[in-house]
Amino acid sequence: xxxxxxxxxxxxxxxxxxxxxxxxxxxxxxxxxxxxxxxxxxxxxxxxxxxxxxxxxxxxxxxxxxxxxxxxxxxxxxxxxxxxxxxxxxxxxxxxxxxxxxxxxxxxxxxxxxxxxxxxxxxxxxxxxxxxxxxxxxxxxxxxxxxxxxxxxxxxxxxxxxxxxxxxxxxxxxxxxxxx
Numbered sequence: 001x002x003x004x005x006x007x008x009x010x011x012x013x014x015x016x017x018x019x020x021x022x023x024x025x026x027x028x029x030x031x032x033x034x035x036x037x038x039x040x041x042x043x044x045x046x047x048x049x050x051x052x053x054x055x056x057x058x059x060x061x062x063x064x065x066x067x068x069x070x071x072x073x074x075x076x077x078x079x080x081x082x083x084x085x086x087x088x089x090x091x092x093x094x095x096x097x098x099x100x101x102x103x104x105x106x107x108x109x110x111x112x113x114x115x116x117x118x119x120x121x122x123x124x125x126x127x128x129x130x131x132x133x134x135x136x137x138x139x140x141x142x143x144x145x146x147x148x149x150x151x152x153x154x155x156x157x158x159x160x161x162x163x164x165x166x167x168x169x170x171x172x173x174x175x176x177x178x179x180x
Contacts, residue, residue, distance in 0.1 A: 055107045061123070062147070064140055071123035072096070072144065075103045075113040083110040084158040085148055089141060090115070091165025093129050095122025098164075112154070116144050137170045138177060 059073040073096055076082065086106065088099045096115025106113050118137055120126030131137060141161070148154055163171030 055103060064119070065143055066136065066139075068119050069125045070119065070140060071117040073115050075100075075107055075115075077107040077110050077112065080107075080110040082112045082153065082157055084160060085112045085114060085154050087141070087144060087148060087159070087161045088113060088115045089161060089163040089167030089170050090118065090121065091163075091167050092131070093121070094164070094167075097122065114144070114148055116140070131166075134170060134173055137166075138174045141170055141174050142177075 056076045056078055057073060058076070059071070061069050061071050064070050088096060090096055090098055095117050099113065099115050103113050117124040118131065118140065120128055120130040145159065145161070148159060161171045161174070163169070
């Protein structure tokens with residue numbers, strides 16, 4: 001009977017070792033592959049959605065307060081003063097390029113659009129579709145808003161947020177967090 005207990009103990013230890021190796025492989029190989037594939041796909045999709053109108057599109061990446069690389073793009077009107085800035089907040093399994101179809105409607109009116117890719121979405125870091133918590137997304141949106149407000153061309157210009165699906169929840173949570 002004691003031999004069965006020892007065998008089960010070693011079996012359990014072996015399972016823990018295999019599980020640990022699996023987690024390490026997943027974090028070091030699978031997640032980066034997933035992010036790179038998503039970025040290649042997102043780049044292809046973004047290039048297809050660039051609109052040939054009087055709009056300048058700028059894209060960049062930055063490091064969030066949690067040390068993650070997040071992607072953002074800005075569409076600005078050409079030859080018109082900027083009347084307002086709207087931060088678009090996308091939903092689950094989406095990306096900032098989903099808003100490209102609406103950009104001309106706003107830029108024709110002199111409204112600048114800023115789109116962000118949440119962690120785990122579009123060209124940003126992270127496992128596809130994985131969201132650690134809504135509060136982390138809210139913090140990322142707050143960081144974006146501060147960055148927008150610090151830009152010289154956006155000082156003293158009205159700043160709005162617009163959310164779709166999960167982005168609407170993040171927008172609402174951010175608003176409540178700012179009020180209270």
